Amino acid sequence: MSFASKVLDLSSLPQGSRSHYEKLLHERHWTVGHNSSKEATTSLDRQTLLTCSLCSSTDRRADDTYDHVFRLCPHSLLHKCRTDLNRQLDQYQLTTDLEKRLIPHIAQLVLSPDGHHICLGKWNSVQLTSLASVLIPTDTSEAIEAVLLDFSRTLVLRIDALW
Numbered sequence: 001m002s003f004a005s006k007v008l009d010l011s012s013l014p015q016g017s018r019s020h021y022e023k024l025l026h027e028r029h030w031t032v033g034h035n036s037s038k039e040a041t042t043s044l045d046r047q048t049l050l051t052c053s054l055c056s057s058t059d060r061r062a063d064d065t066y067d068h069v070f071r072l073c074p075h076s077l078l079h080k081c082r083t084d085l086n087r088q089l090d091q092y093q094l095t096t097d098l099e100k101r102l103i104p105h106i107a108q109l110v111l112s113p114d115g116h117h118i119c120l121g122k123w124n125s126v127q128l129t130s131l132a133s134v135l136i137p138t139d140t141s142e143a144i145e146a147v148l149l150d151f152s153r154t155l156v157l158r159i160d161a162l163w
């Protein structure tokens with residue numbers, strides 16, 4: 001959570017923006033339908049609450065509610081938005097050897113299931129293990145954090161655009 005705060009620069013944001021990101025970090029926005037579905041009394045109610053309001057897909061009934069919005073929803077606006085954002089990922093300037101190893105790998109993780117965690121600076125253990133596979137012993141933690149912080153700030157734009 002402290003890395004996420006750094007990525008989002010929470011301490012220097014105005015109250016309104018800070019609340020926006022804090023809400024995203026706790027993922028309330030897209031858990032509303034998921035949680036309220038537990039209280040649905042009939043399976044039809046439950047199905048309605050979990051059906052994507054943009055594309056009417058039933059994908060959201062699975063556990064990958066966030067993945068649906070972030071990676072899978074075929075709605076034309078979301079699809080176009082993702083395509084534009086992917087182009088930005090491809091164009092990210094890679095200068096150092098560390099960046100050339102890390103950034104393409106992180107971009108791949110962002111496009112994989114649970115990629116939204118990375119954009120929020122809330123990596124899960126599988127993602128962290130995967131990241132470790134492209135590091136070498138001479139990489140310093142300061143250099144790694146600097147690259148991650150810089151790239152993560154561009155990923156925040158992805159979260160903002162899609163959500």
Ligand SMILES: [Zn+2]
Nearest residue numbers: 052054055073
């Ligand atoms: Zn959808």
